[in-house]
Amino acid sequence: MSHLDYLDLPPARRAAGTVALPGSKSISNRVLLLAALAEGRTEIAGLLDSDDTRVMLQALRQLGVSVEQGADGVVRVDGVARFPVAEADIFLGNAGTAFRPLTAALALLGGQYRLSGVPRMHERPIGDLVDALRGLGAAIDYEGNPGYPPLAIGAFAGGGAERVSVQGNVSSQFLTALLLAAPLVVRGTGRPLVIEVAGDLISKPYIDITLNLMARYGVAVTRDGWQRFTVEAGSAYRSPGRVQVEGDASSASYFLALGAIGGGPLRVTGVGADSIQGDVAFAQTLAAMGATITHGPDWIEASGVRVAEGQTLKAFDADFNLIPDAAMTAAALALYADGPCLLRNIGSWRVKETDRIHAMQTELTKLGATVASGEDWLRVTPPAAGTWRDAHIGTWDDHRMAMCFSLAAFGPAAVRILDPGCVAKTFPDYFDVYASLVTG
Numbered sequence: 001m002s003h004l005d006y007l008d009l010p011p012a013r014r015a016a017g018t019v020a021l022p023g024s025k026s027i028s029n030r031v032l033l034l035a036a037l038a039e040g041r042t043e044i045a046g047l048l049d050s051d052d053t054r055v056m057l058q059a060l061r062q063l064g065v066s067v068e069q070g071a072d073g074v075v076r077v078d079g080v081a082r083f084p085v086a087e088a089d090i091f092l093g094n095a096g097t098a099f100r101p102l103t104a105a106l107a108l109l110g111g112q113y114r115l116s117g118v119p120r121m122h123e124r125p126i127g128d129l130v131d132a133l134r135g136l137g138a139a140i141d142y143e144g145n146p147g148y149p150p151l152a153i154g155a156f157a158g159g160g161a162e163r164v165s166v167q168g169n170v171s172s173q174f175l176t177a178l179l180l181a182a183p184l185v186v187r188g189t190g191r192p193l194v195i196e197v198a199g200d201l202i203s204k205p206y207i208d209i210t211l212n213l214m215a216r217y218g219v220a221v222t223r224d225g226w227q228r229f230t231v232e233a234g235s236a237y238r239s240p241g242r243v244q245v246e247g248d249a250s251s252a253s254y255f256l257a258l259g260a261i262g263g264g265p266l267r268v269t270g271v272g273a274d275s276i277q278g279d280v281a282f283a284q285t286l287a288a289m290g291a292t293i294t295h296g297p298d299w300i301e302a303s304g305v306r307v308a309e310g311q312t313l314k315a316f317d318a319d320f321n322l323i324p325d326a327a328m329t330a331a332a333l334a335l336y337a338d339g340p341c342l343l344r345n346i347g348s349w350r351v352k353e354t355d356r357i358h359a360m361q362t363e364l365t366k367l368g369a370t371v372a373s374g375e376d377w378l379r380v381t382p383p384a385a386g387t388w389r390d391a392h393i394g395t396w397d398d399h400r401m402a403m404c405f406s407l408a409a410f411g412p413a414a415v416r417i418l419d420p421g422c423v424a425k426t427f428p429d430y431f432d433v434y435a436s437l438v439t440g
């Protein structure tokens with residue numbers, strides 16, 4: 001559907017069925033980089049195939065890493081000690097999970113690299129990461145505005161630093177990037193590297209994903225709460241052989257939400273109680289809103305009310321700092337709540353695919369909701385009966401805006417999603433899967 005300018009959603013009443021989730025974006029891009037930097041070959045099953053992973057795959061190929069996709073869908077990556085290509089101009093779209101970790105790895109290996117992205121990527125901050133990398137001896141220049149991509153990376157001077165500090169309050173991806181690249185420094189100095197976090201760390205569960213995957217590649221990180229992380233001397237990545245990528249827990253949020261408003265049961269497979277992704281906690285938000293959640297090791301199922309028949313979900317007032325991506329789904333669900341809903345501690349929304357606080361407020365307002373916002377919060381008062389309005393929903397080049405507004409089809413207004421193809425960032429066939437679960 002990516003060729004469409006818009007998609008008119010048919011009026012929806014019920015949602016039920018089972019979805020095999022696409023692979024996790026966060027795990028896919030981390031594993032690709034780890035596999036490239038590890039000794040040995042990794043066979044990756046369940047890798048996400050979307051814009052964000054394609055730019056990472058393309059970057060690794062440009063850097064001289066052998067990446068092959070078999071007929072079985074398994075991707076085979078042969079690790080390298082250093083990237084064979086020392087000079088490259090790399091385009092990374094709008095993929096934060098590719099841009100930040102690759103910046104760290106390339107800067108600490110050194111070479112002549114240029115990293116750029118789409119215009120929005122050039123508005124997404126990276127200064128805190130660049131400052132930390134410079135502290136370790138990296139040569140990085142800003143080609144445009146200081147603090148933002150595009151970046152020019154030069155030779156790594158080293159200097160033997162054993163300690164580095166990074167700000168944690170703008171994006172957790174800066175800490176993730178330093179952690180993933182830390183073994184490259186450690187092997188140069190032969191001494192441990194201590195990474196200290198300055199400011200309050202946001203989006204903490206993503207650090208758990210990073211540490212979990214580093215451990216699978218043989219690197220244990222010693223930690224002191226969320227303040228200090230030590231990568232030990234002698235740390236080096238070694239392929240575990242085969243990695244199975246979990247389903248994407250953020251993508252799961254749309255379907256679980258559909259089960260909660262369209263009766264259900266709606267089951268997602270590929271994530272469950274054993275997941276390493278923080279966004280599985282979104283199921284608890286749904287339960288607090290009145291949905292019934294059951295789960296097994298690798299599945300979650302949601303059943304709930306039928307909002308098309310006038311039933312409502314319970315309103316919420318919650319801190320969403322731990323699940324910023326799934327939180328957008330909660331904001332869309334507020335349309336069907338029995339009172340005003342408050343999303344707190346979501347300041348990172350301002351620097352993601354778009355200013356998500358502004359975009360969410362604008363589009364929910366079009367449907368008839370009353371929305372207030374501040375620097376890091378959003379309050380959504382659902383439209384009163386009879387005050388819903390037909391709307392053309394702008395998606396702001398943000399896959400999650402498109403996906404979460406598909407929930408609006410259960411209301412009484414006609415909903416048109418503009419530029420539905422923007423879902424390609426993480427879920428190219430989202431609207432086909434949606435259509436297979438939802439009935440009028």
Ligand SMILES: O=C(O)C1=C[C@@H](OP(=O)(O)O)[C@@H](O)[C@H](O)C1
Pocket residue numbers: 025026027096097170171172173176202203206324325348
């Ligand atoms: O590390 C990751 O995989 C991610 C971290 C989060 O970003 P922030 O740390 O910038 O909140 C999240 O929003 C993003 O989609 C993926």
Ligand SMILES: C=C(OP(=O)(O)O)C(=O)O
Pocket residue numbers: 094095096097325352353400426
């Ligand atoms: C914030 C997101 O992406 P990125 O990995 O580009 O930061 C997201 O997918 O919601």
